[in-house]
Amino acid sequence: MDLKNIQRVYFVGIGGIGMSAIARFFNEKGVHVSGYDRTETVLTRQLVEEGMQIHYTDDVQLIDTKAQLVVYTPAIPATHSELKWLRENGYEVVKRSDVLREITKELFAITVGGTHGKTTVSTLTAHLLRHSGYGCNAFLGGISANYNRNFWSSSNNVAVIEADEYDRSFLKLYPDIAVLTAMDADHLDIYGTEAEVQEAFIQYTRNIKPNGTLVGKLGLQRAKDLKGDNQVWYHLNDNKADAYATNIQPSEGGYRFDVVQQDWKLTDVYLPVGGTHNIENTVAAITVAHLLGISDEKIKAAVADFKGIRRRFEYLIRNNYQVYIDDYAHHPEELRALISSARALFPDKKCVVLFQPHLYTRTRDFADGFAESLSLADEVLLLPIYPARELPIEGVHSEMIAKKISKPVQVIQKEDVLAWIKANSATLFITAGAGDIDLFREPIQEILNGKGFIENEEVKKDT
Known part of the structure; x- marks a missing residue:
């Protein structure tokens, strides 16, 4: 693979966090970059603004047939129509890691x-x-x-x-x-x-x-x-x-x-x-x-000057009354570090964690570890498992974790989350998980900011 002479690259799964970095690498070098992803996101919109062409339908008619290199993510199933067509028609199809290998050599x-x-x-x-x-x-x-x-x-x-x-x-x-x-x-x-x-x-x-x-x-x-x-x-x-x-x-x-x-x-x-x-x-x-x-x-x-990383112990709210932290944690050890650190920094606040398990296999393999780490919170809300690339496994669900947690816990549906936050108290609130839980960030932030203002005013009146 000679990266220096490539003029057109096509990505299957361009919106992934690792794939988009490679897409930006080529784009900044003046290479024509286009690709497919399943859904439009903030990140894919940024890529389009930077000059890349992206579509969201698995359609071989939309492929850049002049591409000299095709990069795909393993998260794309082998049955994907575009990926199958590209392989069957003699294109050089490589993983993201193959491109990174060449970069580490150079x-x-x-x-x-x-x-x-x-x-x-x-x-x-x-x-x-x-x-x-x-x-x-x-x-x-x-x-x-x-x-x-x-x-x-x-x-x-x-x-x-x-x-x-x-x-x-x-x-x-x-x-x-x-x-x-x-x-x-x-x-x-x-x-x-x-x-x-x-x-x-x-x-x-x-x-x-x-x-x-x-x-x-x-x-x-x-x-x-x-x-x-x-x-x-x-x-x-x-x-x-x-x-x-x-x-x-x-x-x-x-x-x-x-x-x-x-x-x-x-x-x-x-x-x-x-x-x-x-x-x-x-x-x-x-x-x-x-x-x-x-x-x-x-x-x-x-x-x-380091401001951190989106979704890595990220403060969305931090004031004397209310703290809201969002984190990508999706492994028991990551959850343990997240919750214990937050509690150490804010020991006087009630800690509630909203966690979305990621993958059926990970939930099955680490249910005990998840329960032990989540029990460090005062209260736990569990969303249903985010399947990502997996099909359901019989008997594997969020209740596997819930029944092992030693603190108040409930499995909650997505449509009920915001109503729960409006009706309950949590001065240290944490969202954690690697699925689509990040979609709750802004609405939760808005609700907690509003509650914090109202309850702060009530405290002032009482004193």
């Missing part, structure tokens, strides 16, 4: 993998490089709040890439620096067992280029099997790590802390984003920036 590649935290670490790393003036090409799995983008380009031949373990896509990447945040069981519909998940992450580190560096989370299982000619281990606060945080203090909805390495210390770092797990993510990103020789003051200034 550029100095910093890839970020792991079952949790990879979007935050990759976005913050890319932000550090951009804000400091170092420069990078960024291919992200989330929308940076600083730039409202999941991709940006640079004249510097450096790429920061989120390494997605779904469908083993990340095994095609060849990093110079590989970050590994976690190796917990996930995507068991693909891997089958936790051991196979771990084996895939080990293979990910085997692809590190000669004299490259692994930046790994201290305490990973099978750490001795991980590769990388150079290895740096980071942690939230364990001083046995090569890099860790100390003197952690909550501050204005975020944190102040120091980052310590064996021969280096960065003092009074301010992170304006909530979640203690994000301190650890920041330690990983700072470690990469330090390896690249970025100065202390530029690192601190970039972290202080």
